[in-house]
Amino acid sequence: xxxxxxxxxxxxxxxxxxxxxxxxxxxxxxxxxxxxxxxxxxxxxxxxxxxxxxxxxxxxxxxxxxxxxxxxxxxxxxxxxxxxxxxxxxxxxxxxxxxxxxxxxxxxxxxxxxxxxxxxxxxxxxxxxxxxxxxxxxxxxxxxxxxxxxxxxxxxxxxxxxxxxxxxxxxxxxxxxxxxxx
Amino acid sequence: xxxxxxxxxxxxxxxxxxxxxxxxxxxxxxxxxxxxxxxxxxxxxxxxxxxxxxxxxxxxxxxxxxxxxxxxxxxxxxxxxxxxxxxxxxxxxxxxxxxxxxxxxxxxxxxxxxxxxxxxxxxxxxxxxxxxxxxxxxxxxxxxxxxxxxxxxxxxxxxxxxxxxxxxxxxxxxxxxxxxxxxxxxxxxxxxxxxxxxxxxxxxxxxxxxxxxxxxxxxxxxxxxxxxxxxxxxxxxxxxxxxxxxxxxxxxxxxxxxxxxxxxxxxxxxxxxxxxxxxxxxxxxxxxxxxxxxxxxxxxxxxxxxxxxxxxxxxxxxxxxxxxxxxxxxxxxxxxxxxxxxxxxxxxxxxxxxxxxxxxxxxxxxxxxxxxxxxxxxxxxxxxxxxxxxxxxxxxxxx
Numbered sequence: 001x002x003x004x005x006x007x008x009x010x011x012x013x014x015x016x017x018x019x020x021x022x023x024x025x026x027x028x029x030x031x032x033x034x035x036x037x038x039x040x041x042x043x044x045x046x047x048x049x050x051x052x053x054x055x056x057x058x059x060x061x062x063x064x065x066x067x068x069x070x071x072x073x074x075x076x077x078x079x080x081x082x083x084x085x086x087x088x089x090x091x092x093x094x095x096x097x098x099x100x101x102x103x104x105x106x107x108x109x110x111x112x113x114x115x116x117x118x119x120x121x122x123x124x125x126x127x128x129x130x131x132x133x134x135x136x137x138x139x140x141x142x143x144x145x146x147x148x149x150x151x152x153x154x155x156x157x158x159x160x161x162x163x164x165x166x167x168x169x170x171x172x173x174x175x176x177x178x179x180x181x182x
Numbered sequence: 183x184x185x186x187x188x189x190x191x192x193x194x195x196x197x198x199x200x201x202x203x204x205x206x207x208x209x210x211x212x213x214x215x216x217x218x219x220x221x222x223x224x225x226x227x228x229x230x231x232x233x234x235x236x237x238x239x240x241x242x243x244x245x246x247x248x249x250x251x252x253x254x255x256x257x258x259x260x261x262x263x264x265x266x267x268x269x270x271x272x273x274x275x276x277x278x279x280x281x282x283x284x285x286x287x288x289x290x291x292x293x294x295x296x297x298x299x300x301x302x303x304x305x306x307x308x309x310x311x312x313x314x315x316x317x318x319x320x321x322x323x324x325x326x327x328x329x330x331x332x333x334x335x336x337x338x339x340x341x342x343x344x345x346x347x348x349x350x351x352x353x354x355x356x357x358x359x360x361x362x363x364x365x366x367x368x369x370x371x372x373x374x375x376x377x378x379x380x381x382x383x384x385x386x387x388x389x390x391x392x393x394x395x396x397x398x399x400x401x402x403x404x405x406x407x408x409x410x411x412x413x414x415x416x417x418x419x420x421x422x423x424x425x426x427x428x429x430x431x432x433x434x435x436x437x438x439x440x441x442x443x444x445x446x447x448x449x450x451x452x453x454x455x456x457x458x459x460x461x462x463x464x465x466x467x468x469x470x471x472x473x474x475x476x477x478x479x480x481x482x483x484x485x486x487x488x489x490x491x492x493x494x495x496x497x498x499x500x501x502x503x504x505x506x507x508x509x510x511x512x513x514x515x516x517x518x519x520x521x522x523x524x525x526x527x528x529x530x531x532x533x534x535x536x537x538x539x540x541x542x543x544x545x546x547x548x549x550x551x552x553x554x555x556x557x558x559x560x561x562x563x564x565x566x567x568x569x570x571x572x573x574x575x576x577x578x579x580x581x
Contacts, residue, residue: 015380022376023314032321044328048335072503075247106250106341111349112502114488114495120335161335163350166484169475175282176354178361178464 046161048105049124051098051136052144054117057155062142063117066093070109070118078102079109096138101131116162121148193219202231206309206566209576211550213569215562222565225557227550232580240540244505245271245345246482248537253339255542256578258301261294261330262520264343269424270516270527271345275480275509279425280471283347288426289463290333290342291518292456293360296367297326298521299449299456303374306446306570310387312378322370325363332356346481347473357464364461371453388443392556392568395440402552405545406523407448408572412440418519429466430459442571449573480506505535515543522546522573546579 009015034041043049053062066083082095109118121144128134136144149158196217202210210231216224236255240248252267253260265287272279279287304319327337333356334342334349342349378384394402399412409416417434419427435451437444473481482501483494500507511533517526523545532538549572556568 009380010382015382019314019377019381022373026318032324044332044335046335047331069499069502073244073247075243075250104250104254104339105336106253106339107335108247108250108341111482114485114498116485161350162485164344164473164482164484166486168347168351168473169471169484171470172351175469176352176357177467177469178357179354181358181362 043122043124045122045157047122047124048107048120050121050126050144050148051100051103051109051141052119052121052149053096053138053141054119054145054149054155054158055142062093062096062138063115064093064096065115065117066091066096067114069112069114073108073112075106075108076102076104093138096141098136098141100126100134100136110161111163113162116159119145119149119158119161121145122153123148195223200565202228207569208305208574209579211569211574211576211579213553213557213565215557215565217562220561220563222557222560222562225554225565227553229547229550229576230580232576234581236581237540237542240537242536244502244535245509245537246501246505248540249344250339250341253341254577255544255581256298256520256522256525256546256575257338258575259294259298259521260338260340261290261342262518262525264341265291265425266516266518266520266525267527268343268345269518270514270529273516274512274514274529274531275345275506277346277474277477277480279347279474281426281468282351282470283472283474284425285463285467286348286352286472287343288430289360289460289467290330291425292459292463293326293329295456295521296453296460297323299453300326302449302521302570302573303446306567306573307378307384309566309570310384312381312384315374315377318370318373318377322367329356329360329363332359344473344481346477347471351472352467357467360460361464364457364464367457368454371450375450385443387563387567388446388571389441390439391442391560391564392571393439393441394552394556398555399440402555403548404523404552405548406519406521406573407445407452408523408549408552410434411437411445411448413438418517418524422517424516424518426463430462432459442567445571479508501535507533507535509533509535517543520545522575522578523549525578542578542581544578544581546574546576547581550574550579 053064055061056063066081068081071079071081078099080097084092084094086092107120110120198215200213200215201207202212212228214226215222236251240251249264249267252263255263300319300323304316307315330340331337334340394412396412396414399409413436415434415436420434432455435448437448478497483497487494488498509531511531513530515526515528517524525545526543528541529537530539553568557565
């Protein structure tokens with residue numbers, strides 16, 4: 001019986017036809033692909049994209065104090081900070097440079113910063129024709145914050161991606177858990 | 183054999199170089215093939231085109247900073263690499279990640295296994311000539327990558343696991359979407375099987391090709407689906423359960439003959455098992471912390487405390503700049519079941535904040551060494567099937 005079925009299958013190309021039918025079916029279904037430059041893909045919240053230096057909402061000045069922890073933790077060592085002494089024993093962040101082309105977008109700089117001074121925005125289209133255009137200075141990083149973060153995303157949004165929080169070590173009130181769909 | 187004469191049809195050996203820039207070698211693998219007509223007499227793999235010195239780089243990084251480098255070993259299953267590395271470091275430090283973190287790690291590891299097997303299925307079928315599967319498999323893989331992006335902020339180089347837990351908690355939206363995915367996914371596997379499982383071209387290209395017996399597979403040091411295809415039920419998840427695997431019920435699918443087709447069947451069944459594990463993880467996800475509490479010398483303190491309490495600030499600065507300087511002296515080998523096979527991390531600690539030496543036991547490297555054995559005596563067309571079936575990633579092979 002099984003032999004007979006196998007024979008029918010091989011004579012009438014049933015194995016191939018089944019596959020062809022499936023292909024034909026998907027010919028009439030909606031395509032899942034996007035035509036990229038025309039229709040852009042929206043990223044998920046918390047995407048690790050272009051860097052930005054955050055500003056104080058009140059004073060609009062950079063939060064960065066130049067402690068150098070981000071430069072210390074960076075696995076690709078692409079952050080360079082130069083500080084000088086200002087009047088009254090203050091520390092001034094003179095230069096804060098990120099070599100974008102060497103960055104691996106791991107997000108450890110955000111995790112290391114005690115002041116939430118550096119952020120990874122959700123902007124991901126920044127190809128350029130020269131290396132210099134992708135060398136981020138302090139001014140450019142502050143501008144990135146205005147352009148891709150400060151306006152539409154408020155501070156609370158950004159802070160929610162700043163880990164670890166105290167709740168990560170304990171028992172938070174409403175933790176996500178499995179719920180059956182109604 | 184004498185040459186010359188009008189009726190001399192003798193062939194001569196031909197040496198060709200396959201790769202490193204060849205789409206079917208799945209990366210930058212170079213094979214020197216010595217051919218007699220279409221028969222392969224000898225096959226010599228040359229590796230090292232993607233060598234980045236990861237092991238050496240890690241010697242100069244703290245335990246935390248070394249984590250993103252492990253993403254780039256097997257770059258299509260980075261979640262499991264992170265997990266394996268963190269597990270090794272945790273076992274070295276004597277840390278116990280909390281229950282919720284274990285479940286989340288198990289869940290994302292199985293998602294990675296599905297996505298890695300889908301990529302393998304797509305490219306392997308494409309190499310052999312079944313192009314349609316490629317589109318179907320990538321459709322589902324895309325959904326998993328979207329979920330990774332939602333969870334960790336990156337699609338491939340996730341850097342999600344942390345020493346002592348995970349980076350951030352899952353969201354309710356993530357769990358809901360993932361659960362909906364697991365409900366639909368078994369049907370999708372059936373779709374792939376409709377396309378190739380009984381297809382005569384597929385059967386002709388895979389059955390009886392690249393046969394390796396169980397004994398020989400063990401002797402070559404094979405692990406993962408390549409070993410299980412030969413009928414050895416060895417799985418690190420069963421033999422040395424880590425994270426939450428001891429609480430999951432799943433089977434280890436094995437083959438019988440040990441040819442390309444058996445390994446294909448093994449991986450298809452593994453995807454079903456992984457799907458089941460994800461469901462169990464979501465349904466039984468416990469509440470609680472996601473980072474081990476009371477371990478301030480190894481885990482970054484909470485951000486609220488860093489500028490508030492002196493201890494936290496000191497711990498934070500020391501951990502970031504010098505690493506965990508109270509790390510115990512010793513060495514450890516710890517392995518996880520990666521989609522490719524047994525992925526091991528061997529760490530020697532000399533008590534400073536950086537590993538003195540770290541060696542990665544990469545399954546792809548071991549599997550690439552078996553290629554000469556699989557290809558010898560076969561046809562040149564089957565070389566491509568053999569490269570596909572051992573499922574190597576050169577980022578991990580060359581490190």
